Amino acid sequence: MKKEFVILIPSYEPDEQLIKVVDSLLIEELPVLVVNDGSSEQYDTVFNIIKDKVQYIKLDHNQGKGAALKEGYKNIPALFPEAKYVITADGDGQHSTKDIVKMSKILLEKNECVLGIRPFDKSVPFRSRFGNYFSQTTRGLATKTYLEDDQCGLRGFPIRYLNELSKIKGNRYDYEINQLTSFQLRDYQIIPMEIELIYPKDNNKKTHFKNFKDTWNIQCIIAFQGLPSLISLSLLIAGLLVLYYFGYSFHHLIIFPAYLISACLTLIMWTILEPSQKPLNRVLKELLFTIIKMTSVFALMYLFTDAFKMSFFIAIPILVILACFYNLLLSRIFK
Secondary structure (H helix, E strand, C coil), rough: CCCEEEEEEEEECCCHHHHHHHHHHHCCCCCCEEECCCCCHHHHHHHHHHHHHHEECCCCCCCHHHHHHHHHHHHHHHCCCCCCCCEEEECCCCCCHHHHHHHHHHHHHHHHHHEEEEECCCCCHHHHHHHHHHHHHHHHHHHCCCCCCCCCCCEEEEEEHHHHHHCCCCCCCCCHHHHHHHHHHHHHEEEEECCCCCCCCCCCCCCCHHHHHHHHHHHHHHHCCCCCHHHHHHHHHHHHHHHHHHCCCCCHHHHHHHHHHHHHHHHHHHHHCCCCCHHHHHHHHHHHHHHHHHHHHHHHHHHHHHCCCCCHHHHHHHHHHHHHHHHHHHHHHCC
């Protein structure tokens, strides 16, 4: 057995595919930990086949994928004392054994976090493609961080991160978004690794992802993470309207304090919640974002309202859209 690795598989009400996944990993001599997330008794036939081949944990009741992952992280040191790396994978066959082995080699070589990146093409149902893109977009706007695929469950971590992984908030699919955001904001290196796109023939109808509930939870978290940006935007719009109402010709200048306040709030918030291991990099990145955005928005505001004589109330929504575009563009450039 390759005792330096643990393949952690959270599983809820699986079919026979889980048995195939486990067997293929054992052929590669990869130790496996399966966490049964409170599946009902009718699924014991599947778990009974694998539980003697792997390390097995069963939760008393269904708590969600995030909770199952965290339970696995907490138990790895005791169950696998020689482990140096953990790879999380799904038990439905969407992550190939070939890619898991490939990830294990990258972990050995780089000793840093590795994230599977799926090539989303037209074979993937539209709702899944849209959901992934929407998550990338809103997370990029809120946190100024970007990843090509922030919902892939195939991830590899050195054991030194276990304590942090077990403390990240979220019990369902929101946990995985929190996980990536936390690591990016702390400036931990995340190595992208392109993986094979394997999608169920039934268009993933067996998924336990609840479209409205889980999407709502994820977007609420992202909205909280983007609170400083929302405050800045509100201050900017309110300030512009007030100054315009009173007829001040220098109303464009409100752009500068609004963005500076946003930068200060962002730095304070993330320093408290997610202290970076590279604080100077965080300050410089936020300063660079702020300078580019406020000078660009100021120039465009002047151009729209003074040069083009555009209506003030038409210019504002255009500027808001452009400001969001800047956030996305910068997050991709400085990812």
